[in-house]
Amino acid sequence: xxxxxxxxxxxxxxxxxxxxxxxxxxxxxxxxxxxxxxxxxxxxxxxxxxxxxxxxxxxxxxxxxxxxxxxxxxxxxxxxxxxxxxxxxxxxxxxxxxxx
Numbered sequence: 001x002x003x004x005x006x007x008x009x010x011x012x013x014x015x016x017x018x019x020x021x022x023x024x025x026x027x028x029x030x031x032x033x034x035x036x037x038x039x040x041x042x043x044x045x046x047x048x049x050x051x052x053x054x055x056x057x058x059x060x061x062x063x064x065x066x067x068x069x070x071x072x073x074x075x076x077x078x079x080x081x082x083x084x085x086x087x088x089x090x091x092x093x094x095x096x097x098x099x100x
Contacts, residue, residue, distance in 0.1 A: 025092055026099070039077070045100075055097070058091070061094035062090055068082035
């Protein structure tokens with residue numbers, strides 16, 4: 001009976017660990033995205049000739065960053081900036097901007 005009790009308790013706690021991870025990912029993504037504000041504006045809402053990246057789908061953001069990272073796309077700055085990010089960091093930023 002005690003084993004069943006603890007199994008139920010542990011299963012009940014699983015969502016808390018997942019949400020903690022999501023929160024941590026969001027915080028990390030926000031910290032990484034702070035470097036984008038100089039050009040893309042607060043929360044990625046670029047103006048003028050700078051693209052608005054706020055609300056982009058994750059896949060679109062990741063694909064675009066990987067394209068810049070590959071060196072195949074020449075842009076004013078992004079082909080120089082994107083290679084500095086890992087795939088994990090790009091995914092964290094994509095998650096952050098997709099929620100804006």
